[in-house]
Amino acid sequence: MDVSEPISVLYVDDEVHNLNSFRASFRRIFRVHTAESAAEGRKILEQHPVQVIITDQRMPHMTGIEFLAWIIPDFPDPIRILLTGYADINAVIDAINLGQVYKYLQKPWTEDDLRITIEKAHELYMLRKENKDLTQKLIEANARLEEGLKKDFGTGV
Template sequence: MDPNLSINVLYVDDEVHNLNSFKAGFRRLFNVFTAESAMEGRKILETEMIHIIITDQRMPVMTGIEFLESIIPFFPDPIRILLTGYADINAVIDAINKGQVYKYVQKPWMDEDLRINIEKAFEIYSLRRDNKELTEKLLQANQQLEFLLRQNLLS
């Protein structure tokens, strides 16, 4: 990873000690934003450019999957990682299908594994962003060519 590139990571978990542990483990590597609830997480998304969202599955009021699913229409670009201490296969399936989750990681996480997953997720984020920009440039070039072609056909 390019050391000059800052990756903005949002971690949402209702357990404060998990948030503190995550911040302590990753604040030197990434720009870490934390939220104790889905609502708090959404407020951060509205004010910060977040690349990676990590959320716990089991939270009161709204589960991690419900949170991820609810933000897709408004924040489709961040890559999503679901964390849970429970091996619930239905949650995994829902996460992939509804929450468009890139990775499912079991708690307690291993710092090195999670770091690699965050970096790989950012590579995907960057590739998608680059692809979107190239597609837009290609569409503009096509429109210009069509315009020039029409001009030639009319003259």
């Protein structure tokens, strides 16, 4: 990903006014995708690369934690943020354990705090991506080295 590209963010919330506020606040600095349901959020993930996912906890049909746990097998890389207006310790625990949530934020959010959280989440995304790429290069270099040793010294290493 080119560092000059805007951060791609998906915000899932069943309350349309929250989606509209988020879009109005951040559309000039981030590539904003919004969804009114978990199913709609998954469709967006299937169509667009996203680095940061923000989801409301309390939604009909599927909670934010359930949504995050549902998408992890197919979309493990985006950094996940849970946003809620309710303080529930069980939700916090589930967010960490099931949804692999980076941050748990309370509504109402402030624009500056949420922007900084998104930027920090993106930094983590990029660090993880770089680490994954470097690990793959190391594996490939080790395989080439082992193959070269086999050629130079026979069958066993």
